[in-house]
Amino acid sequence: MPELPEVESTRRHIAPVLEGAVIRQASVRRDRTARHNLHPGDVEHRLTGRRVGQVGRRGKFLLIEVEEDLTWVIHLGMSGRLTISSADEPEVAHTNFMVDVGAGQIRFIDPRTFGFVAVFTADELARSSIPGLGPDALDQLPSSRGLGERLAGRTAPIKALLLDQRILAGLGNIYADEVLFRARVAPRRPAGSLSPTEVAAIRRAIRPVLEDGIRHGGTSLDDLAYLLPDGRAGEFTSRLAVYGRAGERCRRCGGVIQRMVIAQRSSHFCPGCQT
DNA sequence: CCTCCATCCTGTGGGC
DNA sequence: TGCCCACAGGATGGAG
Numbered sequence: 150m151p152e153l154p155e156v157e158s159t160r161r162h163i164a165p166v167l168e169g170a171v172i173r174q175a176s177v178r179r180d181r182t183a184r185h186n187l188h189p190g191d192v193e194h195r196l197t198g199r200r201v202g203q204v205g206r207r208g209k210f211l212l213i214e215v216e217e218d219l220t221w222v223i224h225l226g227m228s229g230r231l232t233i234s235s236a237d238e239p240e241v242a243h244t245n246f247m248v249d250v251g252a253g254q255i256r257f258i259d260p261r262t263f264g265f266v267a268v269f270t271a272d273e274l275a276r277s278s279i280p281g282l283g284p285d286a287l288d289q290l291p292s293s294r295g296l297g298e299r300l301a302g303r304t305a306p307i308k309a310l311l312l313d314q315r316i317l318a319g320l321g322n323i324y325a326d327e328v329l330f331r332a333r334v335a336p337r338r339p340a341g342s343l344s345p346t347e348v349a350a351i352r353r354a355i356r357p358v359l360e361d362g363i364r365h366g367g368t369s370l371d372d373l374a375y376l377l378p379d380g381r382a383g384e385f386t387s388r389l390a391v392y393g394r395a396g397e398r399c400r401r402c403g404g405v406i407q408r409m410v411i412a413q414r415s416s417h418f419c420p421g422c423q424t
Numbered sequence: 425c426c427t428c429c430a431t432c433c434t435g436t437g438g439g440c
Numbered sequence: 441t442g443c444c445c446a447c448a449g450g451a452t453g454g455a456g
Contacts, residue, residue, distance in 0.1 A: 151449065181433085209450080227450055228434080243434085261433050263450060278451080305427060314451080321449060371436085374449070392449095413429070415448085 151225035153286055153319030154362030155375050155383065156209050159231050162378040163255055164204040166233055167213065170250040172196045177266070179245040182259065185222075185267040185277070195219055195268040196248060208282050208318025220274050223257065225375075226264030232256045233378045255378075286319035287359050293349040300340040300348065307343060307351070308336035309412035319359070323368055323392045326417045328354045330391045335423040336416045337409070361388065368392075391417040 151159070175196035183189040195215070202214030213221040223231070234254045240247075246257040246266045257266060269277060283299070284291055291299070299316050300307070310316055311325040320328065329336050331354035334347050343351075362368065367383030369375050370393065376382055390400060395408035395417055404421035 155449080224450085226433095227448070259433095260435065261448085261450095263433070303426080309427085312450085323449065368449080370449070374435095412427095414450095 151209060151229065151367070151375050152321030152324050152362075153206075153209060153359055154324065154385065155367035156206055156211060156225060156319075157287070157363050158367045158383065159225070159378055160204055160206045160211055162233065163231055166250065166253060166255060167201045167204050169201065170252070171200050172198065172215075172248050173251050174249045176247050176249075177245070178247070179262065181262050182245040182257065182264070182266055185265050186269075192246075192266055192268050196221065201250075207279065207285055208314055209321070210279060210282070210318075212279070215268065218271055220269045220271075222265075222267045222269060222274075222277075222279070224264050226259060226261065228261040228374050229257060229259035229264030230375055231378050232258060232376075232380065282314055282318040283316045284318065286317050286355055290352070290355060291317075293345070293352045296352050297343075297345060297348040300343065303340040305340055306337045306411050307334060307340045308414075308416050310340045311351075312412060312414065317355075320355070322414050322416075323389070324358055324362060326392045327358045327362075327390055330417075330419060330423060331358055333423050335420075336411050336418050361385065391419060393417065 175193045177183045177189055177192050180189045183192040186192050200216045205212045211223040215221050234256050236254055241258055243258050243260040244256050245259050248255050300310060303310060308325055311320050328351060332350040334351060362385045365385040365388060366377050368385045369382035370386060391406050394406045397406050399406055399419040399422060402421040404419055406417055406419055408415055408417050
């Protein structure tokens with residue numbers, strides 16, 4: 150589930166633990182989690198004994214500087230989360246990766262294993278999918294005109310393009326639905342058919358939706374998936390306007406929230422408010 | 425280039 | 441209670 154607000158909330162928790170720390174030991178418990186490195190052992194070898202620099206984020210990717218010009222990449226995938234733990238805490242199931250920094254451990258728990266951990270050299274990073282990411286939806290949000298140019302001529306539904314990380318990095322299925330509700334645009338509208346006013350409404354909705362999500366620690370749809378690194382659930386869940394509320398009443402107009410599949414993903418919207 | 429679809433995994437919840 | 445199926449926050453590669 151983790152989208153930009155969940156990844157950013159995670160980043161803010163782990164940054165104070167990692168920045169400036171030396172990794173005493175890095176341990177890959179499941180090879181698939183290190184699949185983006187040529188040799189799975191590279192993740193352990195390249196992290197162990199090295200000092201950590203800035204903990205950054207681009208879209209849903211955590212990008213962490215490591216000395217010797219390395220970049221430690223973490224993607225939470227569908228079911229990944231990080232925890233801050235002490236060394237003597239028992240490991241929960243699906244702890245696929247961990248680092249020990251002496252003061253504690255950062256553990257990567259990911260049942261569905263769509264997430265990954267990689268450590269790239271500058272060359273490897275340049276050849277990865279990271280440079281292909283669009284501007285960050287929060288830190289590099291393009292102008293309304295810039296966004297319009299990215300959508301111009303496209304026939305795919307706007308919902309599908311908001312999920313395309315090459316256009317804008319950070320929105321996922323939940324926040325794309327929430328942004329479109331706030332902008333009052335129906336998710337299946339062909340992107341290229343949107344008026345400049347509608348594009349501006351979408352652009353204007355992105356920041357408050359994401360910032361509200363971050364302020365409340367993200368969205369935890371159930372107890373087993375995303376949690377903050379301290380184990381708490383994100384509290385944005387109760388503030389969702391449409392996502393997961395099919396059949397319930399729209400808080401704005403009182404109509405009934407609908408669910409339909411768009412771009413193979415469940416989409417939620419209010420037919421009364423969104424056109 | 426664009427759009428659509430299957431696929432990688434595991435866990436959960438609903439229906440029977 | 442048990443079983444089976446559908447579905448779930450993401451990203452990618454290939455077909456058409």
